Amino acid sequence: MPEILYADAAVAVVVKPAGVLSQGDAEDAMPALLQKQLGGAIFPVHRLDQPTGGVMVYARTQDAAAKLSAQMQSEAFGKEYLAVLDGAPEPAEGELHDLLFFDRQKGKSYAVRRKRAGVKDARLAYRVLAQAEGLTLVRVRLFTGRTHQIRVQFSSRGWPLTGDGKYGSRNNRCTPALWSAELHFAHPVTGETLTFRSQPPEAYPWTLFSPDSL
Template structure:
């Protein structure tokens, strides 16, 4: 399938930009990089945008530093030079690259905060991930911290900080803990309806600038649509400010 023309590309809000780094708010349902669907992806869209805005000839360099699952929106960072890409990738490896998410989950956790540690195994044939036992060949440790910010009806708004970056990590770990994400068809099909948008949002990315070493923080708030609209977004912003 051929990609659509650049004129049809969605607008991607820019949150931070200098000569080395580009921080944006990824719209939902756009892949982070090119996949088999041929749909417009973040790398292609942003390269074209840089080319257009700066009237750049030839190929534009843009490095993918981290990924968001296709249905997930929010803060995302790209490198504009190969040196920045290398240094940001090192920040990811040494865990100085901070990633926070908010999610709406089914149910109310017994503990208002805690840490989840699981061994995850990815089945490449089905593109699914599941919790397994230590010692399983190919399994990798996954760690996240969570904090319940608000509850409404039988849902909870949860702030999540990732300490590892495993595929589908948040979705799998919370589902395994009995807290499947709203709208997650893959790991919460028993409680979600077809067509619902997954309620998972990259709300913050923080990292040392690859050149200046300054602490950079990029934030993106979820849309005021259901189920996010169940929770007061001003209080969410306050909770984030007090947490950081």
Template structure:
């Protein structure tokens, strides 16, 4: 077990009670331990809870949804197994709101729309492709998008996911010829190696697993290129229903 306690990753806390821990996931930190062996979010947060609450032994923290490694933003973890199983049900039952902002190349065909595709994942290459409906192994993918801002090269879009497929936003936006800024996998022709993918978890909303009150975690992307192409008030439109 390597010692991650000296990690300098700063993880802002959005919400915390006895049941839940809501945080802003930093970009390029894996959600859970992966082959890279880099410090992962789950380990870092457990370490932090252990230190903050001076807990002996292992700390419980349940992972109920994931963000791809290059993606940052609002994310919720469960601090008890009961909260974890209830939240997982919420995610499966689609009562979990997932809203993202993304910077894409070009202009979507309309200011707002719904995208429906069938996606097939190739686990070997960890890539996802759009396939004809009815394809064996294909899964339905549905999202709503709304254009919040545009300039001559890029569009800023708000995306609400209705399904939780692997790489869903990246693949579906590429399918309408608007690949995400910085996406090497699904926009290699228009992006330069080393660019950071411009996809951010802006809202995670769900009923509290115990109190049932509606919890809404909100996070805005950093004020750097390409996000800084638009003023903050443009992003805040993403918070309106």
């Protein structure tokens, strides 16, 4: 069962295991698993790709879901990730700006040069934390939430996520090395700013890096 970091009548903050669907009606998807643990309704307000694990928030009322969804358009709702990349990004700290197009038939996002129907702006900031065995650990802050955004923005520059064969990694020792490490939001009832963190699992490639760097 997913680890529950915090729960009250309005929200539930949990650690989604890698490989579990964050949305949907399947019995082994997060909403159904949380209903079994907590009872009552569960309303997804954001998503993680199935291979990605880490901290998420779910609403427990429709009103809380509406307020959290509205926050996602502002800096009140913030997400930071840890990722391991093939290669070494240059510079060691910066922002990436792209136009992304998601091809639904192929289930894949692409960085494109021109605006057209379906193309969306994408922006993130990153900072190199450590390097080991030709791989680089980075911390990523998302300013937009596009499909496969982190994966395609790094891969389009020649630094795919380790284990992400879909976007060009030749390392097949793991699933895409991406973890939702930190989440902050204003509580939809009290307005209090809440911050939650989660460490990636003790597995390759995360174990290449010292715990102090994660």
